[in-house]
Every structure is written in structure tokens, then in C-alpha cells.
Amino acid sequence: MTRFNALLLALLAVAVPLSLLAGRVWIDPFDPQLPNAAVIFIELRLPRAVLALVLGAGLGTAGAAMQGYLRNPLADPGLFGIAPGAALGAVLSFWTGWAASGWALPLFALIGAGGAMALLGLIAGRGGGVLLFTLAGMMIASLAGALMSLAISLSPTPFAMSEIVTWLMGALADRGWAEVWIAAPLTALGLAVLGLAGRSLDALSLGDLAARSLGVDPRRLQALMIAGIGLTVGASVAVAGIIGFVGLMVPHFVRPHTDGRPSALIVPSALAGALLLLVADCLCRVLPLQGELRLGIALSLLGAPFFLALLLRLKRELA
Amino acid sequence: MLQAQGLTLGRRIIGIDAALAPGQVTAICGPNGAGKSTLLASLAALLPVDAGRALLDGQDLARLPPRQRAQAIGYLPQSAELAWDVSVATLAGLGRLPWSTSAADNAAAVDAALAALQLDALRGRPVSQLSGGERARALLARVLAGQPRWLLADEPLANLDLAHQLALLAHFRRLAGQGLGVVLVMHDLAQAMNHADRVLVLREGRLAEDGPPETALRAEAISANWGVAARWLGDVGSRALAVG
Numbered sequence: 163m164t165r166f167n168a169l170l171l172a173l174l175a176v177a178v179p180l181s182l183l184a185g186r187v188w189i190d191p192f193d194p195q196l197p198n199a200a201v202i203f204i205e206l207r208l209p210r211a212v213l214a215l216v217l218g219a220g221l222g223t224a225g226a227a228m229q230g231y232l233r234n235p236l237a238d239p240g241l242f243g244i245a246p247g248a249a250l251g252a253v254l255s256f257w258t259g260w261a262a263s264g265w266a267l268p269l270f271a272l273i274g275a276g277g278a279m280a281l282l283g284l285i286a287g288r289g290g291g292v293l294l295f296t297l298a299g300m301m302i303a304s305l306a307g308a309l310m311s312l313a314i315s316l317s318p319t320p321f322a323m324s325e326i327v328t329w330l331m332g333a334l335a336d337r338g339w340a341e342v343w344i345a346a347p348l349t350a351l352g353l354a355v356l357g358l359a360g361r362s363l364d365a366l367s368l369g370d371l372a373a374r375s376l377g378v379d380p381r382r383l384q385a386l387m388i389a390g391i392g393l394t395v396g397a398s399v400a401v402a403g404i405i406g407f408v409g410l411m412v413p414h415f416v417r418p419h420t421d422g423r424p425s426a427l428i429v430p431s432a433l434a435g436a437l438l439l440l441v442a443d444c445l446c447r448v449l450p451l452q453g454e455l456r457l458g459i460a461l462s463l464l465g466a467p468f469f470l471a472l473l474l475r476l477k478r479e480l481a
Numbered sequence: 482m483l484q485a486q487g488l489t490l491g492r493r494i495i496g497i498d499a500a501l502a503p504g505q506v507t508a509i510c511g512p513n514g515a516g517k518s519t520l521l522a523s524l525a526a527l528l529p530v531d532a533g534r535a536l537l538d539g540q541d542l543a544r545l546p547p548r549q550r551a552q553a554i555g556y557l558p559q560s561a562e563l564a565w566d567v568s569v570a571t572l573a574g575l576g577r578l579p580w581s582t583s584a585a586d587n588a589a590a591v592d593a594a595l596a597a598l599q600l601d602a603l604r605g606r607p608v609s610q611l612s613g614g615e616r617a618r619a620l621l622a623r624v625l626a627g628q629p630r631w632l633l634a635d636e637p638l639a640n641l642d643l644a645h646q647l648a649l650l651a652h653f654r655r656l657a658g659q660g661l662g663v664v665l666v667m668h669d670l671a672q673a674m675n676h677a678d679r680v681l682v683l684r685e686g687r688l689a690e691d692g693p694p695e696t697a698l699r700a701e702a703i704s705a706n707w708g709v710a711a712r713w714l715g716d717v718g719s720r721a722l723a724v725g
Contacts, residue, residue, distance in 0.1 A: 233564035365578050367564040368623070374527045375556030376627075377548035377579040422567040423575075 166419040170433035174215075177440050181214070182207045185447045186454075209339045214443045215436040216342065217334075217402055220349040220394035222435015223428055225409025226416070227356045230363035230424025231387050232292060235417075236472065239395045239409040242388075243302030247278025248399035249330060250306040250313075256326045257313045268344050268400035275396025278302050279388050286384060292370070295384060332403035332458025334443050341401040348400075352393030353432060359386040360425030367424065405458045407465025408435055414472065483554075483631055483662055485524055487533030493519040495686040496533070501679075503630065503662035506653055508673035510666075510698070511683035512707050517666045518559060518635050520683060524664065525556045525633050537631070551579035555629030559636045559666070561620055563608055569619045570595065570604040576626030594625040598652065614645035621652070631662040638669065650676045674698050674713070674720045682706055 182203060183189045189199050189207075224239040232241070239245065251274020252267055260266035285298035310330075317323035362383040365373040374380065398405060412435045413427055420426040439457075442464070446455045488497040494516040501507050501524075509517045522528045526535050526542035535542045542550055555576070563572065573594050577587040595601050598618040603611065608619060617637065624632060632653075638646045650672065657663045657678075667673045673680055673694060680697035682690035684706045690697035695717070703711045703722075714721045 230564075361578055364575055367567070368575060369558055369560055369562035371522060371527055371558045372556065372562070374547075375525055375551060375554070375558075376575070377546075377551035379547050417565075421571045422565040423571060424565070 164420075164430075166416075167430050167433060170430060170437060174433065174437055174440070177437060177444075178211055178215070181211045181440050181444045184444045205338060209342050210334050210337055210443065211440060212342050213334055213337050213345060213401065214440040216346050216349050217398045217405065218408060218436040218439030219432040220345075220352055220398055220435070221405065221408040222412035222416075222431040222433075222438070223353055223356050224391050224394040225411075225435070226413040226424065226427040226431035227359060227363065227387065227390060228409060229413050230427070231359075231366065231383075232296060233366065235414065235476070236410070236469075238406070239391050240303065240406060241296060242278075242282060242299035242391050242395075243304075243306060244275050244278045244282070244299075244392050244395045245399050245404055245406075246303045246306035246310070247281075248272065248275035248396045249404055250274045250310050251277070252329065252399065252403070253310050253313045253326050256322050256329065257317065259318075259322070261325070264340065268341070271400035272348075272396055274306075275392055275399065278306065279392040279396075283385070283388055328456075329403050330458075331456040332405040332461075333446075333454075333456045334402055335446075335454055335457075337401060345397040345401045348393050348397035352390050352397065355386055355393065356390035357428055359383060359390060360428055362386070363424035403458055405439070405461055407461045407468070408438060411465055411468050412438060414468075482536075482538055483524060483664070484536040485520070485533065486536060488520065488523050488530055488535065489532040490519055490523060490528060490530045493686055494523060494683070497523075497683075497688050499681060499688065499691060501662060501664060504657055504660050505678040506657045506663045506665065506676060507679045507681065508665050508667045508677035508694070509681045509683065510668070510670060510673050511689075514685075515683040515706075516686040517683055519686075520681075521633050521635050521664065521666050522556070525554050526550060527556065548579045552627065553629060554631045554633060555624035555627050557621060557624050557632070557634035557637055559639070561616060563620075566607045566609045568605050568607055569600055569611070569622070572608055572619055573600075573604075573622040573626045576623040579627060590628055591622075591626045594622040597625060597655075598622045613640055614642070614648070617641055617645065617649060618652075621649070625656075629661070631664070632656060633664045635666045636668065637665060638667065638672065646672065670698055670703065671720060671722045674722070675718055 185207065187202060189196060189203060228239045229235055229237045248271040252271040255261040255267045255270035281302055282298055286295040314323055314326055362378045365376040365378045412431050416427055416430040416434050420430060442460055443457055446457050446460050449455055483501045485497045485499045489495050497520055509520060511517050523530050524535050537553055570591060573591045577590060595604055598621060600618055600622055603615060608616060611619060637649060653663050677694050680694045681688060682697050682702060689706050690702050700712050703709060709724055711722050711724045714723050
């Protein structure tokens with residue numbers, strides 16, 4: 163294990179117990195008299211912390227893999243259109259009213275993610291070219307976005323519209339063990355798939371033709387990327403709505419502490435993604451606002467200036 | 482033996498037949514757009530050809546498992562593309578990707594490749610901080626670290642000054658002396674004349690000349706294929722091309 167991974171694990175070891183104590187109601191571990199402390203701890207804080215770790219690990223790794231695949235430090239998993247596809251599925255569950263029955267929302271979202279993955283594979287075709295793949299992803303994202311807007315504008319009731327808009331902002335509030343059981347196995351599978359793509363992503367650093375000459379099968383790599391990004395991002399959107407910028411920011415924090423190969427980013431990106439989402443969610447809980455700040459909004463507020471700083475740095479480097 | 486049998490890809494290369502021997506430096510020459518890079522990539526089975534096949538020791542390369550093919554043939558593309566700013570040693574280590582060997586074996590292969598190209602002192606330096614000549618050697622070290630039996634390089638001398646060109650050509654000659662098959666796409670006809678054992682000349686996708694450099698690059702062949710009146714000066718091994 164590298165020293166950086168050990169540091170991230172140590173930070174997680176500190177952050178996880180702290181996150182279980184933090185919230186509107188702070189739990190004092192030395193005061194056993196706090197009413198309902200066990201319920202708050204086991205039914206609210208613990209599943210929320212586990213979910214933050216799972217989704218953060220998935221989104222961080224998806225971002226690292228995505229930047230490796232597109233050979234672009236500005237790439238984000240959202241580019242593949244899978245997150246908007248999943249969000250469209252979730253919106254339709256609100257629209258039809260099925261979201262009220264517990265499992266329908268994540269199921270619809272996963273179907274949306276699966277549909278986007280299938281469409282991506284179909285359009286990108288058998289060639290395995292990255293450019294066509296990216297354009298197909300952008301088209302799907304645009305189509306899913308337009309259909310979501312249509313669904314919102316045609317909402318059957320103002321309540322449904324409000325539900326949709328609130329849900330799309332992304333949050334871990336009110337999530338429990340049911341969401342953990344949905345997201346954890348799918349994310350774990352996605353992480354394993356992205357781990358398999360590591361060597362091919364390293365070879366791709368040298369360009370398409372050199373990667374082929376090193377034994378990379380571009381179609382296999384494309385299939386691994388669709389499956390890996392689809393599972394991690396699809397699972398995240400299915401249980402928490404859209405949480406952006408994690409996949410963009412995390413690989414940047416991590417890259418200087420590795421040797422730069424995309425495969426070397428996978429494990430630390432999972433750890434750093436988990437840490438980022440856990441800490442961000444804690445801050446959302448404890449900030450003294452009238453209502454709880456939505457996690458998706460908080461990360462966008464953090465991510466947009468980060469993205470701008472990144473652009474300015476790249477501009478300086480290119481000048 | 483690396484063989485092209487009727488290799489055809491669109492109008493870029495048409496019915497190319499050639500059998501290349503290991504232990505030699507073979508140059509592929511021709512005017513712009515003649516199909517040199519396409520032929521090189523097709524010889525490595527990296528492009529889906531319309532007809533024909535590339536054979537390595539009698540085996541169809543397109544049917545070999547990709548990693549097995551990659552272990553046998555090292556390919557250096559024309560573009561010196563590198564998406565991430567890795568160190569020289571990490572770059573060379575990418576050449577080990579087709580192999581499932583131990584970390585110690587991989588490190589030994591990388592060390593040998595860096596030593597062969599006098600890059601030991603630069604092993605920890607980021608590629609972005611290298612000069613053009615150092616970068617070209619580092620990219621070649623990546624291919625050599627894969628310990629291929631054949632080295633196919635697309636314009637490896639492009640953008641290098643004369644001293645670095647000669648140093649790299651000396652490396653290629655040394656590798657051929659060790660039994661590697663070396664195939665180079667070259668634009669500089671004098672370098673091909675002086676440093677290749679055999680020259681393939683392409684024109685409009687077809688094989689126009691194939692033979693030792695003195696024959697394939699004779700003045701009439703240059704006139705016919707490049708449309709330039711030229712004559713060779715000097716002695717064998719240090720020829721210079723005078724144009725006009």
C-alpha cells in the first residue's frame with residue numbers, strides 16, 4: 163500500500179466516527195442518557211455514513227476512469243449521459259406516482275441508467291472509438307435532459323413537480339439501510355469492472371494505435387467503461403439523485419500523489435471520493451441553516467470554482 | 482519472418498506483398514500520402530484491412546490473441562502522444578503491459594531498456610521536462626521494455642536534429658545486430674540509403690520498389706516515385722542526395 167493510500171485510510175478512520183456523532187443533534191459518546199441515541203446512531207447516521215462512503219468511492223473511481231479513458235483531466239462521468247439517463251428514470255417514477263412505493267424510484271433510475279448504457283453501446287458501435295463514444299454520451303445527456311424538462315413541465319400536480327426538483331438536487335438526507343443495500347452491491351461490482359480496465363487505460367495514455375499495439379482490445383475496454391461507469395453512477399443517482407463534481411475533483415486531488423498512470427488513480431480515488439462525500443455530507447448536516455443544505459448543491463458550489471481554477475491553470479499551461 | 486500478403490486497405494495500400502527478415506533494418510519510404518504509415522500499422526495488424534493478411538513466422542497476426550501479438554511486435558507511433566505527465570521510468574514501464582511477469586522481471590526489463598538508451602540518469606524526470614531527443618529515446622525505451630522480436634517505428638527521426646537522428650539510427654542498427662527485426666518509416670532518403678539494409682518504396686498505395694537501398698533508391702526510382710531529379714554523391718555508407 164502506498165503512503166498516500168494509508169493516509170487516506172487514516173483520515174477515513176477519523177472521519178467515519180466523527181460523522182456518526184455530527185448532526186443537528188450531536189451525540190456525546192460519554193453521555194449515555196441522550197434519548198433515542200441508539201436509534202439516531204444505527205438507523206440514521208450509520209446508513210448515511212455508509213452510503214456516503216459507497217457513493218463517494220464509486221463516483222471518485224468513475225471520474226478517474228473517465229479521465230483516463232478520454233485522456234482529458236476535465237472529463238466527468240456525467241459526460242457519458244448515464245447520470246441524466248438514471249435521473250430521467252427517477253423523474254418518470256415521480257411523474258407516474260410510483261415513486262411513493264419504496265423500490266420503484268431506484269428501480270426506475272437503474273432502468274434509466276441501463277437504457278442510457280445500452281443506447282451508448284448501440285450508437286458507439288463496434289469500432290470502440292473514443293470520439294464517437296463521447297459524442298454519443300453528450301447526445302444522450304442532452305436528450306435525457308430535454309425529456310426531464312418535458313416531464314417537469316407536464317407534471318400532473320405541483321406536488322410532483324416540487325418532489326422532482328427537490329430530488330434532482332441530490333442528497334443523502336433520509337436515506338437508510340434499504341438504499342445502502344441497493345447501492346453497495348452495484349457500486350462494488352462497478353468498482354471491480356473499472357479495476358479490470360486499469361491496464362488498458364494505462365496503455366491508452368499513449369494514444370489509440372499505441373494502445374492497440376500493447377494488446378488493448380478497444381471494444382472490450384469500451385464495454386468495461388460502459389458497465390463500470392453505468393453501475394457506479396447509476397447506483398449513485400438511483401439512491402441519492404444527481405451529485406456532480408466528485409468525479410471531476412477527486413482525481414485532481416489524487417493525481418499528484420501517484421505516478422500518473424490512470425490505473426494508479428483507481429484505489430486512491432475511491433478512498434478520496436469516499437472521504438470527500440462523507441465530509442461534505444457532514445458539513446451539510448451541521449451548517450446552521452434553516453433547512454439542511456442539499457449535498458448536490460453543496461458540491462456544485464464547491465465544484466464550479468474548482469472547475470474554473472482548473473481551466474485557468476490549463477490556460478496558463480497552454481499559453 | 483514478418484510477411485505482408487496482399488495487404489489492402491481502401492485506396493491507402495493496395496495488394497502489398499513483402500517478406501521481411503529479422504536482424505535487418507528495413508526502411509519504408511515514399512512521397513506523402515503513399516501509404517507508409519498505413520502499411521506499417523497493417524504489418525502490426527493494428528488496422529482492420531480489407532484484404533490480405535500479415536503473418537509472423539507463418540501465423541496470421543490478426544488471429545493471434547492481442548497480448549501475444551503485442552509481446553512479439555513493438556510499435557512506435559508517429560505521434561509522440563502522452564496524455565499524462567509521467568516519469569521516464571513509468572513511461573518505459575508501460576511497455577510491460579502485454580506481459581504478466583513479476584514486478585522484478587518488469588523492473589529488470591525497464592532498467593535494461595533505459596540503460597540501452599542512456600536514460601538511467603533521467604529515469605525519475607517527468608517526460609514534460611525532457612528535450613525532444615530525450616523524449617524520442619524515452620518513447621523508444623517504452624517499446625524496448627516490452628522486449629519485442631520486431632520493432633516497427635513510424636517516422637522515429639521526425640523533429641530530431643542530425644546528431645539525435647544518428648544516435649537513434651545507431652540504436653536501431655544495434656538492435657538489428659541483436660536479432661530484432663527493425664522496420665522504420667523514413668522520409669529522409671539519405672538516412673534510408675545509408676542506414677537501411679532494405680528499402681520498400683510506396684507510391685499511391687502500391688509497392689513501387691523493393692530491394693537493397695542502392696537499387697530501390699537509385700536516381701531513376703527517385704525521379705519516378707517522387708518526381709524529383711536527383712543524384713547520389715559520396716561513397717556507400719555516407720551517401721548524400723543532390724537535387725536538381
